[in-house]
Amino acid sequence: MDLERERGGNGQLGFIYCLKINMENIWLKKQWGLLVGSLIVAQLFLLAECSVMTQSIPAGSISSQDLTASPRLKLHILDDHVVMDNGIVKVTLSTPKGLITGIQYNGIENLLAYNKESNRGYWDVIWSLPNSRSVFDQLDGTSFRVIKEDENQIELSFTKTWNSSLSGSQIPLNIDKRFIMLRGRPGFYSYAILERLGGWPDLNLDEGRISFKLQQKLFDYMAISDERQRVMPTERDRVTGKVLDYREAVLLTNSENPKLKGEVDDKYQYSSNSKDDRVHGWICSDPATGFWVITPSDEFRVGGPLKQELTSHVGPTSLAMFFSNHYVGQTMGLKFRNGEPWKKVLGPVFIYLNSVSANEDPLTLWHYAKQQMLIEKENWPYNFPLSEDYPHADQRAVVSGRLLIRDKYVNKELKAASSAYVGLAAPGDAGSWQTENKGYQFWTQANADGYFLIKGVRAGNYNLYAWVPGILGDYKYDTYVDVTPGYEIKLGTLVYDPPRIGPTLWEIGIPDRTAAEFYVPDPKPTLTNRLYVNHKEKYRQYGLWTRYTDLYPDQDLVYTVGVSKYQTDWFFAHVTRNVGNKTYESTTWKILFDLQNVNRARTYTLQLALASANAAELQVRINNPDAVRPHFTTGLIGRDNAIARHGIHGFYWFYSVGVPGFRLRNGRNTIYLRQSRGSNPFRGIMYDYIRLEGPPNTN
Known part of the structure; x- marks a missing residue:
């Protein structure tokens, strides 16, 4: 584990990653290699049209030199839509609901399916009141406002506020959906703040996510990992197939692609552990275009690094999952009783778009998507989201230490907890992080000598937990870890005594x-x-x-x-x-x-x-x-x-x-x-x- 750090001029903890710079140059060259000829004229027109503004460049964005070569951002506010445009991609959102109705990129008018506007791109939750039926809710906003608009960054907010007059008919949450576009970035970010005030009605929350439905005639190749990618069947293939033991599993009996006939399709075949689900998405071969969901951190997910979630599946559909009952059961659902207050920031996630020239293999888009994922991870926590509920790097802390194992029946000496998964989560019993769902979790993997470093930790009171591959049971550090912004908390050497009675x-x-x-x-x-x-x-x-x-x-x-x-x-x-x-x-x-x-x-x-x-x-x-x-x-x-x-x-x-x-x-x-x-x-x-x-x- 590389523990080298430097303190930047703004007092924020930063990390030295030469790879980050190289990777940013790679994707910039790929993107700008396509913007030649007539697009240069369009760029010059945009540059001339936009007034020059002196503005700080958001951390995690491209360099100032690259920014000068990129078109300035534009925001178009229409009667019932708003369009964010950075000269590479245009994103259209409905107002005031905050539905994602259009994504224009690489000469494609809309990457999203031509469904009704409520079935293209959207946030959604599944909720219920106790002893009531579940409700699928797209968290439609009732108010829209511009948080920031300048040449380098746009941030939009779509909100809905609950009050007692809505009791029973609306989800008892305050909702703030945010969308961010940065200059020179081929894509956009989204996050949401969900809030309950004290005394509000009891509530069950079973699932929360962002969903994207892409154009079926364009996107037919799905990639989840290096080993899990393939040409996918269509929704029609599933409709005309044979449902097996449950509705998600279908035998393809009449596929439009004869090579897929006789196969089974089931969206759960493409689930991933949270720790492995950093980027997934779809590829269109003509024009060669990639659509990717990048999740740079697990801090806002639930259930720890081994919680399994859906990724992408037939539709073509891509998901950014934040919480669900999948692979755990109802105990994973969020239950609020007796007027319990709560607030949580979900995201941001990055919707990344890329392309290559006609003479390049479209499958290389996956390679570039992985590179961009690494850039996003190294830039976490982002310094550009403007919600006061999202702390930037200087408002967070670092927790470090070393974990050793003591098992006298195996080793007389203490043994390093090599590759241990070490995390901070809400106080509870050993292993309680598996069902912890209301707070934030911060995990890392120790090196071969058992040393661990957990970065970007929000202020709060936590327990430190761990489990070690090859070692039985769960570890919990008995002392609470009280995290204060701007500090590194050094826990020193910790010792885990795994379950053991005899030889x-x-x-x-x-x-x-x-x-x-x-x-x-x-x-x-x-x-x-x-x-x-x-x-x-x-x-x-x-x-x-x-x-x-x-x-x-x-x-x-x-x-x-x-x-x-x-x-x-x-x-x-x-x-x-x-x-x-x-x-x-x-x-x-x-x-x-x-x-x-x-x-x-x-x-x-x-x-x-x-x-x-x-x-x-x-x-x-x-x-x-x-x-x-x-x-x-x-x-x-x-x-x-x-x-x-x-x-x-x-x-x-x-x-x-x-x-x-x-x-x-x-x-x-x-x-x-x-x-x-x-x-x-x-x-x-x-x-x-x-x-x-x-x-x-x-x-």
């Missing part, structure tokens, strides 16, 4: 909070997404839960410690068995293992970490499968639906189960793991890691 007798899997290391079968040949054939994320194929019945039609999985291998012999999900007629029965897995010199007077420990649970109950029995009462049960847990939604993990669960020695025997033993809830194919669990420990050493 390891055997283990299954890797404690990494996923089931990715276990056996993931191939899908049925008739239900394949070709993107994921021979892919490291093959678990995203549809219908893998049905393969358990194919592999174990009569008898359940049996795993013999010392003989079986978890990579090939442990099915990735403990699911129900299909016995026909849409009937599903619970299943019982067996772990066979040998022990010698069992100490019947002492206690052994079974460490159980689950990567996912959906309407499931895990019962543990030891050497007696017919015991009326299980030795241990989780009870009914989980609603993350990760099995159906092609996630290799959902919500993380951990249990430490004491096993009296008298329940064990010398020689062969059997642990029975029963997922006792049947009735449908999606009830089940995914294991992360299982370990049996002996009694603690007396010395």
Whole structure:
């Protein structure tokens, strides 16, 4: 980790990144290489028309030298629309609602679909009052104002204010949607401030996002990551296809593109962990144009770095997700009771547009989008948003330290928490960041020596949390971290004592909070997404839960410690068995293992970490499968639906189960793991890691 810092002349903490300058030059050259000939004339006209104004250049924008070569910004206020224009892109917004109705770029009149104006680009939430039906709400503004307008920056605000006369009919929130355009930037930024005042009605918020619907005839290639990009089917392909076990999953039986016929399409196949979802979008091949959603920070998202969200999918649709119940369940929803006040800034995110010449490969647009994403990340927190609720760099702080691991049964010495995920979130129990949804979270990854640096932290009171790949459990620093703007808080060396009672007798899997290391079968040949054939994320194929019945039609999985291998012999999900007629029965897995010199007077420990649970109950029995009462049960847990939604993990669960020695025997033993809830194919669990420990050493 590079900890070098410099303090700029304005007193703000800055970071030295030569890469940033190089990358900015790359995308500028790409963009301006297209603005030759007649566009030069247009630029000169704009420069002559605009009055010269002395204005500071927003941090994170291009250099002053480049600005002089860029057209000055223009704002056109019409009867019921407003247009932001920087000579590269024009963005049209409805007034006062604040819907994104047009994006003109690279000779294309509108990148957005020619739907009705309310179905092109928009903010939206799903909300409800307690015991009432959910409402899809586009957060339409009722008032519009210009926050800033000069040659270098435009910021617009679309607001709606709630009062008690609207009770029951309108969402009880104050809403301020912001849109920003900068000089020389091929795109625009958007963020929103949502606010509840004290004493307002109870409210449930289940989802919040920005949605973009693009022109289907133009955009047919989608990119989520280097390994996840492809030509996509159309909306018509889905309409004429066959709906499978749920409406999101469709078999393409009559695709306009014959190469896609016979594939399965499901938007959840393109979900990503928040930590990996920095840029995604679409490519048009003629003219070669890219549309990208760049999320430079996770601070305004919920659920920590492993929270999974939708990205882009058939439509063509691109999303900037801020919060949802996806891959966690209803516990992830925001619930406000007893007049609880709340305010949060969502974003900004950057809608980035790029293009290349006709003789270049359009797929290079993805490469340039990744470069721009790095620039946006390094410029975070931005210094140009003008809401007083968005603190700039000089109003934030840095938290640093080092995390070590103490496990006397593995290492006599303290061990560096290499690659640990370390974060600040609202005070709570260890692991509570998984469902924390009302505040801000700030995460980083420690280096190989366990050193971590968390930058750009808002003022507030936090707990520091961590989890370490390859190490069981969750860490929490017991002391509150009180963050004051402008300071670096040095926590020094912290020590994590992971769950451990005694020495390891055997283990299954890797404690990494996923089931990715276990056996993931191939899908049925008739239900394949070709993107994921021979892919490291093959678990995203549809219908893998049905393969358990194919592999174990009569008898359940049996795993013999010392003989079986978890990579090939442990099915990735403990699911129900299909016995026909849409009937599903619970299943019982067996772990066979040998022990010698069992100490019947002492206690052994079974460490159980689950990567996912959906309407499931895990019962543990030891050497007696017919015991009326299980030795241990989780009870009914989980609603993350990760099995159906092609996630290799959902919500993380951990249990430490004491096993009296008298329940064990010398020689062969059997642990029975029963997922006792049947009735449908999606009830089940995914294991992360299982370990049996002996009694603690007396010395």
